[in-house]
Amino acid sequence: MEKVSIATIGKYRNLIIGSMLSLLFLSAALISFLWTPFDVTEIDITNKLKTPDQIYWLGTDHFGRDILSMIMVGARTSIAVALVAVGIGIVIGTPLGLLSASRKGGWIDEFIMRGNDLVFAFPSLVIAILITAVFGAGALNAIIAIGIFNIPVFARITRGAALSIWEKEFILAARVAGKSTTRISYEHILPNVMNLLIVQGTIQFSLGILAEAGLSYVGLGAQPPMPSWGRMLADAQTMVSFAPHLALIPGTAIILTVLGLNLMGDGMRDIFDPKLRNTRA
Amino acid sequence: MLRYTLKRLISLVISLIIASFVIFFVIEIAPGDPASFMLGINAQPETLAALKEELGLNIPKHERYLSWVAGMLSGDFGMSYTYRTPINQMIADRMWVSLPLAVYALLISTLLAFPVGIYAATNRGKGGDITIMGATQLGIAVPNFWFAMIMVLIFAINLRWFSAGGFPGWEKGFFLCLKSLTLPALSLALPQAAILSRVMRSSLLDVLSEDYIRTARAKGLNKRQSLWRHALRNAMIPVLTIIGLQFAFLMAGSIIIEQVFFLPGLGRLVFQAISQRDLIVVESVVMILVFSVIIVNFIVDLSYAAVDPRLRNRV
Numbered sequence: 001m002e003k004v005s006i007a008t009i010g011k012y013r014n015l016i017i018g019s020m021l022s023l024l025f026l027s028a029a030l031i032s033f034l035w036t037p038f039d040v041t042e043i044d045i046t047n048k049l050k051t052p053d054q055i056y057w058l059g060t061d062h063f064g065r066d067i068l069s070m071i072m073v074g075a076r077t078s079i080a081v082a083l084v085a086v087g088i089g090i091v092i093g094t095p096l097g098l099l100s101a102s103r104k105g106g107w108i109d110e111f112i113m114r115g116n117d118l119v120f121a122f123p124s125l126v127i128a129i130l131i132t133a134v135f136g137a138g139a140l141n142a143i144i145a146i147g148i149f150n151i152p153v154f155a156r157i158t159r160g161a162a163l164s165i166w167e168k169e170f171i172l173a174a175r176v177a178g179k180s181t182t183r184i185s186y187e188h189i190l191p192n193v194m195n196l197l198i199v200q201g202t203i204q205f206s207l208g209i210l211a212e213a214g215l216s217y218v219g220l221g222a223q224p225p226m227p228s229w230g231r232m233l234a235d236a237q238t239m240v241s242f243a244p245h246l247a248l249i250p251g252t253a254i255i256l257t258v259l260g261l262n263l264m265g266d267g268m269r270d271i272f273d274p275k276l277r278n279t280r281a
Numbered sequence: 282m283l284r285y286t287l288k289r290l291i292s293l294v295i296s297l298i299i300a301s302f303v304i305f306f307v308i309e310i311a312p313g314d315p316a317s318f319m320l321g322i323n324a325q326p327e328t329l330a331a332l333k334e335e336l337g338l339n340i341p342k343h344e345r346y347l348s349w350v351a352g353m354l355s356g357d358f359g360m361s362y363t364y365r366t367p368i369n370q371m372i373a374d375r376m377w378v379s380l381p382l383a384v385y386a387l388l389i390s391t392l393l394a395f396p397v398g399i400y401a402a403t404n405r406g407k408g409g410d411i412t413i414m415g416a417t418q419l420g421i422a423v424p425n426f427w428f429a430m431i432m433v434l435i436f437a438i439n440l441r442w443f444s445a446g447g448f449p450g451w452e453k454g455f456f457l458c459l460k461s462l463t464l465p466a467l468s469l470a471l472p473q474a475a476i477l478s479r480v481m482r483s484s485l486l487d488v489l490s491e492d493y494i495r496t497a498r499a500k501g502l503n504k505r506q507s508l509w510r511h512a513l514r515n516a517m518i519p520v521l522t523i524i525g526l527q528f529a530f531l532m533a534g535s536i537i538i539e540q541v542f543f544l545p546g547l548g549r550l551v552f553q554a555i556s557q558r559d560l561i562v563v564e565s566v567v568m569i570l571v572f573s574v575i576i577v578n579f580i581v582d583l584s585y586a587a588v589d590p591r592l593r594n595r596v
Contacts, residue, residue, distance in 0.1 A: 118296050121574045123533035126567055130304065133555050133563045134311040206422070213424050214537050218552065233427055237541065240430055241438045251427040258422035 015267025021260025025253070029075035038066035040073050040227050049243045059245050061235065067246070070227040071253050077139060077228040078257070081221070082208030084143045086201050089150025094197060096151070097158025098185040101166060113159070116152035124149035124211050128220045139228075142221035146211045150204050157200050161193040195272040202265035206258040213254050229254050285586050293579045300571045301353075305346050308564045314338055315362045318558040336362060349564070358565040363557045368565050371550060376569075378448055379539070379546035382462050382469070383531040389470035390477055391524060397474070398481025398520075403508065405486060413478070420475025425534060429468035429541040436464060446543035465542045469534055473527050480523045484516040491515075518588055525581030529574040 037057070044064035052059045058067040100112040122130075128145035135141060165171065166189070174184050215221035216230025224231065229250045236246035316332040317324065333339055340348075352359055358368035401413040437445035443464050449457050488494065489512050497507040536548030543549075547566055554562035 114292065114295075117292075117578070118299055121296065121300060121571050121578070123530065123570075123574065125533045125536060126570050129536075129551055129555065129563065130307050130567055133560060134307060210422075210424050214426060217424075217426050218537055218540050218548075233424075233430065237430060240434050244434055247427065247430050247434070251424070251431070254424055254427065255419070255422045259419060262418060262422060 012267060012271075014263045014270065018260045018263030018265070018267050021256050022264055025075050025257045025260070026079065028072045029079050032069070032072035032076055036066075036069035036072050038069045040065060040069045041225055042066075049239070049246075051243075051245055058249050061232070061246055062239060062243070067232075067249055070232060071229070071250065073227045074229045074232060074250065075253070075257070077216075077222050077226060078209050078212050078254075081139055081143050081146065081212040082205050085146035085150055085208045085211075086204050088143070088147030089154045089204060090197065090201060093151040093154025093156075094158045094190075094193075097155040097160075098162055098189060100155065100159045101162035101189070102181040102185050104163060104166070112155065116155050119148065119152045122149070125214065125220075128215050132220045137220050137223055139222040139226065142212050142215045145215070145220075146208050149211075150208075153204060154197065154200065157196060158193055161196050162189045165189050165192050195268075199265050199269045199272065202261050202268065206261035206265070209254065209258055209261070282586065282590075286583060289579060289582055293575060296575050297572065300575065301350055301568060302346070304564055304567050304571065305349060306342075308560050309342055311558075311560060315558050315560055319362060336360075353565070353568065359561050361554075361559055361562050363554075363559040363562075368562055371562065372547070372565060372569060375545060375547045375550045377451060378462075378544050379532065379535050379548065381458075382465055382535045382538070382544070382546065383528060385459075385462055385466035386469035386473065386531050386535070387524070387528055389466055390474040390527065393470070393474040394477035394481055398478040399485060399508075399513070401478065401482040402485035402489065403504070410482075414482075417475040417479050420472050421479075423472055425468050425472050426537050426541050428471060429465065429538055432464050432468055433541070446541070448544050461542075462544075465535070465538045465544060468541070469531055469538050473531065477520070477523055477527065481516070481520050484519045485512060488512045488516045518585065521584060521588070522581055525577050525584075529577050532570060532573050 042065060044060070046064065047056070047060050048062055048064040050056050050060040050064075056066050056068070058071065060066055061070070096112050096116075100109045103109045124145045127148050128141060131141045131145055162185070171184060171188060174188055179187070212221055212228070213230035213233070216228040217234045219234070221230055222228035232250040233247060236243070236250070240247045314333070316329055316336055316338055320329055320332060337345065337348075349359065356369055358372065360366065361368050361371060364371070397413055397417075401410045404410045433445050436442045444461060448461050451458055489508075494507055494512055497511050498504070502510065535546060536551065538544075539546040539548035540552070547569070551563055551566045554560070554566070
C-alpha cells in the first residue's frame with residue numbers, strides 16, 4: 001500500500017477537497033430528514049431578517065424562517081433533482097451510445113447521432129419552458145428537463161469511448177469466440193467506459209445542481225413550500241440591498257457544492273487517466 | 282467542401298422540421314384550451330365557440346401545424362392570444378434586447394478568455410497559472426443569476442455606477458442602452474469566460490507539445506513567434522467550437538438574466554406568455570431559440586470543416 005505522505009495528499013488534493021465538500025452537503029441533506037435546527041415551515045415574524053447569530057447560525061429570512069434549516073432541506077431538493085436527472089441520462093444515453101458504436105456507420109448509428117444533435121438543440125431551460133407550459137411548474141419537470149438534456153451527453157461520450165475500444169484486439173478475440181455484438185457491448189465495452197461515465201456523471205451532477213437552481217429561480221422548478229436554493233435566491237432578490245445574507249448564503253451553498261463535485265470529477269479523472277493531469281480543460 | 286455543406290444543409294433542414302414538429306405537438310397536448318382560459322370558467326358556450334373560431338382553434342391540428350410552419354417561413358408567426366398583436370412584432374422588439382445581450386456577453390467572455398488562457402498555457406505550472414486555474418474553477422461553479430445579484434448589490438446599490446435594472450430602449454441612445462446591458466452581459470460572460478479560458482489553455486498546451494512546434498523552435502523561432510505563428514492558429518479549432526456552443530447557451534441563459542435585471546427581452550416575453558397561457562407565443566419563442574441553436578451549430582460545423590479539411594469526409 002502506498003504510504004500516505006504530503007506528496008500523496010498533494011496528488012489527490014482535488015479529489016480530497018472535492019469529496020469533502022460534496023460529503024458536507026450530502027450529509028446536510030441526509031441529516032435534514034431526521035433533524036433540522038428549526039422547522040423550515042415555521043414562520044416567526046418577530047425574528048425576521050436576522051443576521052447570523054448564536055441561535056440562528058445562518059440568520060433568518062423575511063418570514064423569520066431559519067436559513068440553515070432551509071439550506072439543509074434545500075440540499076435535498078438540489079441533490080435529488082440532479083441525481084435523478086443524471087440517472088436518466090446514464091440509463092437512456094449509455095445504451096444508446098453503446099448501440100450506436102456497435103453499429104458504427106450504419107443507419108442505426110446515424111439515426112441515434114442525428115437524434116442526439118436534435119436534442120442538443122433544446123437547452124434544458126427551453127425543455128423546461130415547454131414542459132411547464134404544458135404541465136405547470138414543479139420539481140419533477142425540472143428533473144425531466146435536465147434529464148432529457150443529459151441523454152445526448154452520455155450517448156455521445158459513450159459512443160466516442162466505445163468506438164476506440166471496438167478497435168482493440170481483445171474485442172476481436174471476443175468476436176472470434178462467437179460472442180454477439182450486444183454481449184460484447186455489455187461484457188467488454190461497458191466496463192471499459194465506466195470510468196469515463198463516472199467522471200462525466202460527476203460533472204453532469206454539478207451542472208444539474210446549477211440548472212435546478214436556475215429553473216427554481218425563474219419559478220419553473222421546485223414550488224413552495226418545498227425549500228430550494230434557487231427559490232431562496234429568487235426570494236432574496238428584492239431584499240438584497242438591506243439583507244444581503246439572504247442571497248449570499250444560498251449562493252455560497254450552490255458554489256461550494258458545484259465546486260466540490262467538479263474538483264471530485266477532476267480528481268477522479270487524474271487517477272483514471274494520469275496523462276491528462278494539468279492539461280485538461 | 283460543397284458536398285459537405287450540402288449534406289449539412291439537408292441535415293439542418295430535417296432538424297428544423299423535426300424540432301418544429303416536436304414543439305408544436307408538445308404544446309398541443311397541453312390540457313385546457315387557451316380560449317376557455319382567457320374567458321374564465323363562467324364563459325357562455327357561444328362566446329367560447331366564437332373565440333375558438335377567431336383564434337383558429339377549430340381547425341384540425343395537422344392543418345394548424347402546416348399553417349404555423351408556412352406562416353413562420355413567410356415571417357408571420359400569427360397573433361398573440363392575449364395581446365391580439367402580431368407575434369413577429371413582439372419577438373422582433375424583444376430580440377433587440379436579447380440578441381445584443383448575448384453578443385455583448387460573448388464578446389466580453391472571448392476578450393477575457395483569450396489572454397487569460399494564453400497566459401496560463403505559456404506559464405504552465407507557475408504561480409500565475411495555478412491562480413488562474415483556481416479562479417476559473419470557482420468561476421464555473423458560480424450560478425450566473427446569483428453573480429448578477431451580487432453585481433447589482435455592489436455596482437448598482439452601493440457604488441451607483443449602473444442602474445439595478447430596466448432598459449431605456451435603443452431610441453434613447455446607444456451608450457445608454459449599452460450601459461444598461463453591461464451588468465447583465467458581465468454576469469452572463471464571466472462563468473462562460475472561465476470555461477473558455479480553460480479550453481483555450483488546454484487546447485494550447487496540447488498544440489505546444491506537438492512536434493511541429495519543436496521544429497519551429499529548432500529552425501530558430503523564439504517562443505513568442507512559434508506561439509503566434511503556429512500554435513495559436515491550431516489551438517483555435519476546439520476554442521471556436523466552444524464559442525459557438527456558448528452563443529447558443531447565452532441565448533438561453535439570457536432568459537434567466539433578463540429576470541434579474543427586468544430586461545424586456547425574449548425571456549420576459551416567454552414567462553409572461555406561460556402564465557397567461559398564450560401558448561402560441563411560447564411555441565414561437567421556443568422555436569426561435571431552437572432555430573438559433575441549430576443555425577449556430579451549423580455555422581460551427583462549417584467553419585470547423587473549413588479550418589480542418591479532414592473533417593469534411595466525416596459527416
